[in-house]
Amino acid sequence: MRDILDDIEPWHREGRRFAVATVVRTWNSSPRPIGASMAVADTGEVIGSVSGGCVEGAVYEVAREVLESGVPQLVRYGVSDDNAYSVGLTCGGILELFVQLVDAEIFPDLAMVVEAVRERRPIAVATVIDGSESVGRRLVITPSATRDSLGSERLDQAVASDARGMLEHGTTGILHVGRQGERRSDQVSVFVVSLSPPPRMIVFGAIDFAAAVARIGKFLGYHVTVCDARPLFATKARFPEADDVVVAWPHHYLAETDVDERTVLCVLTHDPKFDVPLLELALRTPAGYVGAMGSRRTHGIRLAKLRENGLSEEELARLCSPIGLDLGARTPEETAVSIAAEIISAMWGGSGRPLSNTTEPIHREPLASHPPVIPAALTPK
Template sequence: MREILPALERWYAAGVPFGLATIVAVSRSAPRGPGAAMAVGPDDEVVGSVSGGCVEGAVFELAQEVVDSGEARLETFGYSDEDAFAVGLTCGGEITLLVRAVTAATEPVFGAVAASVAAHEPVTLATVVDGPAPRGSTLAVWPDREAGTLGTPGLDVAVTADARGELALGATVLRHYGPRGERREDDVSVFLQSFAPPPRMLVFGAIDYAAAVARIGDFLGYRVTVCDARPVFATPKRFPAGVEVVVDWPHRYLSGTDTDGRTVICVLTHDPKFDVPLLREALRRPAAYIGAMGSRRTHDERIARLAEAGLADGELSRLRSPLGLDLGARTPEEVAVSVAAEIVALRWGGSGQPLTATSGAIHPPAAG
C-alpha cells in the first residue's frame, strides 16, 4: 500500500469513498505478495496492482460493488489456464483479496495510519478478514499506542500483542484467533500489515563501487548512507540523490548508529586500517547482511587480523567475503548487481542458482 498512499490520502482527506483491495494470502507462485494493494477512487481512477494484469479488471468491478454496498468482500483468484476466458492467474498461483470500502466514517484509523506510513513511523494495521468479527474492521497498533477495534476487547488485546511483535520484524502475516482472542483457535482471521521504516543500507568506502551499490540499494527500497573518512571522496555529488553521505571514520560512525535485523552493511574500504575496526564493530551488532570487498587473499588476511582482534568463530562466520554472488562481474554496476543478488537471496532463502537448474515453486511461502 505504501506506493499508492498519496492517492489514498488525497481521497480520504476529501471525504471520497474508495475501494481498497489488499492481498491477504498467497499460495504457490503468485506475481505479488501479501500487502500488495489496488484501489479504485473517484472517476474510476485506479492506482496500484495485485497481479501482473491477470485479475485487475475483475478487482476493479469488485471495488466498485463494495463502495456501492459498503460490504467488504473476500475473493480468491486461482489458476485460469483451463478456460482462456476465465478470470484468474496464468502463473499457476492463487491469491486471496480483501476488498473493502474506506471512508472516514467506516475506517476512522486510516488517516492516522497513512500519516505514520508517510512519516516513516512504525505502525501495523490489523484488519478482520473472515469470521464472526465484523469483516473489514480495523485496529491500528503503534509501538506505544493503539486505536480502533476489531469487535471485542479480548480480540483487540491478543491482536495488539501480536501486531507489536510482527512490527518489530517488519512482517506482514495472516493470523487466526477465537472470537474473543483465544489462541490456537481459527474462527477469526486477521491480517496484520506492518509498515516499518525502510531498512538501512550502510556503505563504507566512497569509491566507484560504492556509488553503484548505493544506487541499487536505493532502488531496492533501502535508506542508504555512504560513509568515508576522506572528505575528497565523500561528496554528495558523487552519489545518487537521496543517499546520505557522511564524512567520518567508519568504525566511529557505525558505533554511534542504530542497526537492526534488517540492516545491510557493505564494507568497500579495502584498507585494513578501516576494515578491521569497522568489521570488529559490525560483526558484534545486529544486521541482516555484513559483506566485505576484496580478493580471497585479502579475505584470509582480514580474517586473521579480526581473530587477533578477539572475534570468535561464530562472529567471523557472519561475514560474507568476498561479497556478492559469482556472476563474473567486472564493472562497478555489475558488482552492485551481484551484491544485491546475494542480499536478496539471503533475505528470502534463495539458492542463487539459475531458475532453470531448480524445480518446485519459484516463490516458496515465506517462513512464519
Template structure:
C-alpha cells in the first residue's frame, strides 16, 4: 500500500472520490501478497497494482462499480493452473480482494489519519472488516497507545486492536477471524489487519562510489538509508542525495549508539582494517538481519584472521556475507549495488539465488 500513498493523499486533500482495492488473501502461486493495493479515482486515474497486471482490468471495474454504488465488496480471482487464464490470473493462484469506496467524509478522515501517520513513520495498523456479519469495509486505526474508529462492536474493537498491536512488531498483514463481539476461535467476522512500522534501516559504512549506488538501491527497496564515514570531505549530502541521512563519525562509534533491529541491514564497504575490524565487532553484537562486507578474497581472509585473533568465533563469522553480494559478474558500482540488493532480498525471503530456469515449482512461494 505504501507506494500509492502519495496519490491517495492528494485525492483525500483535494476532495476526489476514489475506491481502493486491497489484496486480503492469497492461495497458491500469486504475484502480490496481502496488503498490495490499487486505488482508482473518480477521474479514472489509477495508482498501484494488485496482481502485477493480470487482473488489473477486473479490479478496475470492481473499483468503478464501488464508486457508483458506494458499497464495499469482496471479489476472488483465479482458480487453477489449467483455466486461470480465462479467469484472469495467469499464474494460477487465487487472490481475494476487498474493494472499498472512499466517498464519505468520515471514512476519508480515518484514512487520511492513516496516511499521515505512515508519512511521519509512526507505527500504526489499519484494521478493516473483510467479511462475515460485520460492516464490510469498516476501518479502525490502532496505534501503540490509542485507537480510532470502530468495527461495529466494542468487543470486536478490543480483540482486533490487541492483535493489531502484536502485528506492529513485525510490520506484517494478516486475516483474523472472530465472533461478532470479538470472541476468539470463532468465524463470524473476518478482519484484515495491516501493520505499518517505520521502514527498515540500511546502514552503509564507507562513503565511496559503491556506497552511492547502494544507497540509491536501498532507497528504491524502501529502506531508510544512512551513510556513515569519518571523513568530512567524503560524507556529504551532495554525494549521497538519495540517502535519508549522512553521518560523519567513526563507524563503530556510530553503530554502537544507533538503533539496530532484526530488520536492519548493514553494508560495510570501507575494506580498510582500521575501520572494518572495530565496526564488525560492533555489528556482530547487534541483531542485524544482514551484515555484508566488501572486499577481495585476500581482504576477506586477512579480515577474518584479524577478527579471529580478537576472539570472534565461528558462529559470529558465519553471520557475515563476505565478500558481499551475489555472483552476477558485476563490474560497475551500479551493477555491484544490484548484486548486494539481490543478496539482501534472498536473505530476507529465503530464496536460492539460482536462475528460475533451473528450478521447478511455484515462483511465488509463501
C-alpha cells in the first residue's frame, strides 16, 4: 500500500471515489507478497500492481463492480481455480485479495495515514475482511492511539494490541480473533497493513563503491545514510541518492543512532582506525546485516583485532566479510549488486545459489531472527 499512497492521496483530497485491491494472503509461488496494492479510480485510471500483470485484468473488473455497488469483495486467484489460466496466473501461486471502496467519507483518516508515512511516523491500518457484519470497517493505529472502529470496543482493543506488535516489527498480515476480540476464537479475519518507517541502510565510507551501494539501497526501499569523517568526500553532491549524508567519525555516529533488526550496516571504510571501532559496535547491535569490505587478508587482520577487543566468536560470526556474494563483480555497480544480493539472502534465508541448482521453494518465509525487509520500490505495500 505504501507505494500507491502518493498517487491515491490527490484522488482522496479531490473527493474522488476509487477501489483499492490488496493482496491479503498468498500460497506457493505467488508473484506478489502480502500487502501489494492496486487502485482503480472512478474514471478507470489504474495505479499499482498485485501480480506483475498476471491477474490485473480480472482484478480491474472486480474493482469496477465494487465501485458500482460499494460492497467489498474477497477474491482468490490461482491454478486450482477454473479461471486460473484465463486470468494468467500460471506460476503455481495463489493470491487472495480484498477489494474495497475508498472515498473521503468512507476513509476520512487516509490523509492522516499519508502524513504519518511522509513524516516517518509508524502507523497501521486494520480492516475487517471476513467473518463479520462489519466487513470493510477500519481501525487506524499508532503506538499511542486509535482512530475509527472495527465495530466494537473490545474488538478494537484486541486488534490494536496485536497490531502494535506487528507495527514494531514492520510486518503485515491477517489476525484471526473472535467477534468481540476473543483470543481463542477465529471467526473474524482482520487484515493489518503495517506502515512503519522504511528500514535503514547506513553506508560507512564515502568512496565510489558507497555511491553505488547507496543507489541500490534506495532502489530496494531503504532510507539510506552515508557517513564518513572526511567533509571533503561526504557531500550531498557525491551522494545525491542518499537520504542523509553525515560528516562524523563512523563509530561515534553509530553509537548515537537507533538500530533495529531491519537495519543494514555496510562498512566500506577500508581503514582500521575507522572500521575496527565501528565493527566492534556494529556487531553488538541488533542489526539484521553487518557487512565489511576488504580482502581476505584485511578480514583476517580485522578479526584478530576484534578478538583482542573482546568480541566473542558468536558476535564475529555475524560479520559478512568480504562483503557480498561471489558474482565475480569488479565495478562499483557490480559490487553493489553482489552486496544487495547478500543482504536479501540474509534477510530471507536464501542460499545464494542459482535457482536452477536448488529444490527449495523460490519464495520463502523470512528467518525468525530477521523480520522481512520488503523492497518498497519493487513490492507495493
